[in-house]
Amino acid sequence: MLFATRGYKATTMRDIAAEVGMQPGSLYYHFASKQELLQAIYEIAVKQAQARLDEAIAEPHDPKTVFERAIIAHTETMLDQNNYAKVMTGVLPLDAPEIQADLTAMRDGYEATFTRIIDDLQLPPSIDKKMLRLLVLGATNATRTWYRPGGDTPEQIGTKIVAILRIAI
Amino acid sequence: MLFATRGYKATTMRDIAAEVGMQPGSLYYHFASKQELLQAIYEIAVKQAQARLDEAIAEPHDPKTVFERAIIAHTETMLDQNNYAKVMTGVLPLDAPEIQADLTAMRDGYEATFTRIIDDLQLPPSIDKKMLRLLVLGATNATRTWYRPGGDTPEQIGTKIVAILRIAI
DNA sequence: TAATAAAACAAACAGTTGTTTGGTAAAGTA
DNA sequence: TACTTTACCAAACAACTGTTTGTTTTATTA
Numbered sequence: 001m002l003f004a005t006r007g008y009k010a011t012t013m014r015d016i017a018a019e020v021g022m023q024p025g026s027l028y029y030h031f032a033s034k035q036e037l038l039q040a041i042y043e044i045a046v047k048q049a050q051a052r053l054d055e056a057i058a059e060p061h062d063p064k065t066v067f068e069r070a071i072i073a074h075t076e077t078m079l080d081q082n083n084y085a086k087v088m089t090g091v092l093p094l095d096a097p098e099i100q101a102d103l104t105a106m107r108d109g110y111e112a113t114f115t116r117i118i119d120d121l122q123l124p125p126s127i128d129k130k131m132l133r134l135l136v137l138g139a140t141n142a143t144r145t146w147y148r149p150g151g152d153t154p155e156q157i158g159t160k161i162v163a164i165l166r167i168a169i
Numbered sequence: 170m171l172f173a174t175r176g177y178k179a180t181t182m183r184d185i186a187a188e189v190g191m192q193p194g195s196l197y198y199h200f201a202s203k204q205e206l207l208q209a210i211y212e213i214a215v216k217q218a219q220a221r222l223d224e225a226i227a228e229p230h231d232p233k234t235v236f237e238r239a240i241i242a243h244t245e246t247m248l249d250q251n252n253y254a255k256v257m258t259g260v261l262p263l264d265a266p267e268i269q270a271d272l273t274a275m276r277d278g279y280e281a282t283f284t285r286i287i288d289d290l291q292l293p294p295s296i297d298k299k300m301l302r303l304l305v306l307g308a309t310n311a312t313r314t315w316y317r318p319g320g321d322t323p324e325q326i327g328t329k330i331v332a333i334l335r336i337a338i
Numbered sequence: 339t340a341a342t343a344a345a346a347c348a349a350a351c352a353g354t355t356g357t358t359t360g361g362t363a364a365a366g367t368a
Numbered sequence: 369t370a371c372t373t374t375a376c377c378a379a380a381c382a383a384c385t386g387t388t389t390g391t392t393t394t395a396t397t398a
Contacts, residue, residue: 009178010264013386025388026346034386095179124336131329138311139304146303160300164334167293182356194358195376203356 003038004086008095035096039103042091045084046106049077053113063120070117071136071165072158078144079154089141111137136165172207173255177264204265208272211260214253215275218246222282232289239286240305240334241327247313248323258310280306305334 002011002019013034017024031037056073057066077085088107093100114133123129143157152160171180171188182203186193200206225242226235246254257276262269283302292298312326321329 006263007176007178007261009176012384014384022345023347024386025348025350028387029345092176092179094175126332126336128329128332131326132333134311134315135308135330135333138309138314139307141311142303142307145307157300160297161304163295163297164301164304167295181354183354191375192377193356194378194380197357198375 001041001084001087003041004084004090006090008038008091035099038087038091038096039099041084042087042103042106045087046110048083049074049085049088050110050113052077053110057113057117063117063122067117067121068162068166070114071140071162072155074114074137075140075143075158075161076154078140079147079157081149086144089144136161170210170253170256172210173253173259175259177207177260204268207256207260207265208268210253211256211272211275214256215279217252218243218254218257219279219282221246222279226282226286232286232291236286236290237331237335239283240309240331241324243283243306244309244312244327244330245323247309248316248326250318255313258313305330 002015006015013027014024016037017027027037031040053070053073056069061069077083078089088110091103093103093107096103111133114137115130118129118133118136121129123132139161140158143154147154147157171184175184182196183193185206186196196206200209222239222242225238230238246252247258257279260272262272262276265272280302283306284299287298287302287305290298292301308330309327312323316323316326
């Protein structure tokens with residue numbers, strides 16, 4: 001997905017057309033505009049990510065295990081090559097002003113699951129739960145900027161992140 | 170800085186010219202190309218960030234304190250309004266292919282300080298030091314995507330991140 | 339088979355992009 | 369003073385952008 005790797009502005013309708021083997025104009029039979037195309041992809045992306053996350057935490061576990069499984073699932077989502085989900089972190093909603101609120105809302109829906117998972121954790125009072133969520137999502141989202149296939153697998157990376165959060169410093 | 174908030178592609182030479190009160194063409198008296206302009210700004214950005222970081226860890230402290238002070242300094246850098254440093258996370262080096270290597274090198278130089286700081290830490294063997302660096306930078310860099318003035322101050326945010334890493338889960 | 343709808347094409351459109359050009363006023367220098 | 373350099377402007381350039389148009393191919397239905 002070009003939106004995910006290059007960003008919204010840098011991806012032209014001609015690029016997209018070439019990727020799917022079409023003429024640029026043909027895209028407008030399926031989508032009314034570039035923004036609408038992004039919106040459609042973004043929706044699929046969030047649903048894919050949500051499905052993966054839901055599956056990872058479906059079985060009953062203690063809150064801590066749920067949290068750790070969620071981190072690993074989200075990391076895998078971010079690093080999965082065949083996955084639209086990277087548009088969530090590769091596109092600034094600011095780039096598509098008319099659908100900005102919609103994109104943000106979709107993403108917020110996904111992140112709400114993490115809010116719930118973290119809310120179930122028993123944590124010392126010194127830890128700000130909202131900050132924990134932002135820290136975890138920030139760190140896992142960032143993996144896609146440095147990840148290169150051949151090193152640690154996505155699962156291993158997720159596991160290492162969990163290991164750090166389990167007993168840090 | 171427009172590059173930082175909008176990204177490279179979405180920032181036009183006309184935008185920049187308007188911001189500094191010039192005609193678009195006049196910019197080319199000072200910089201040979203858009204890429205060269207980015208390069209110059211990026212260099213200033215990294216130097217600013219490095220200076221702030223160096224100052225924060227200048228006084229002798231135990232490794233753990235140095236680490237915590239570094240996190241707070243970097244968070245402040247990311248959230249400081251009057252600071253070029255955000256281009257480091259707001260621009261994909263991929264957008265400017267001809268200077269990509271140069272940008273990455275500058276940034277790597279900055280992050281090397283964190284590598285050194287983390288190397289001095291005494292950590293349980295279950296913690297991967299490289300992953301700790303990536304986690305911390307990922308989480309702190311991400312602050313600029315959700316930070317809004319009026320809530321926690323940059324320093325408070327940095328402190329909260331430290332609190333999480335100090336005794337996580 | 340003939341008629342109709344779906345999906346694509348080729349070519350163009352107006353607006354925007356980074357960049358170049360030739361000129362000009364101000365500042366510095368001999 | 370005459371000359372050169374610095375810093376800018378106004379206007380244009382070709383290339384590229386998202387999008388529209390009219391037409392043709394492909395698939396579906398009667």
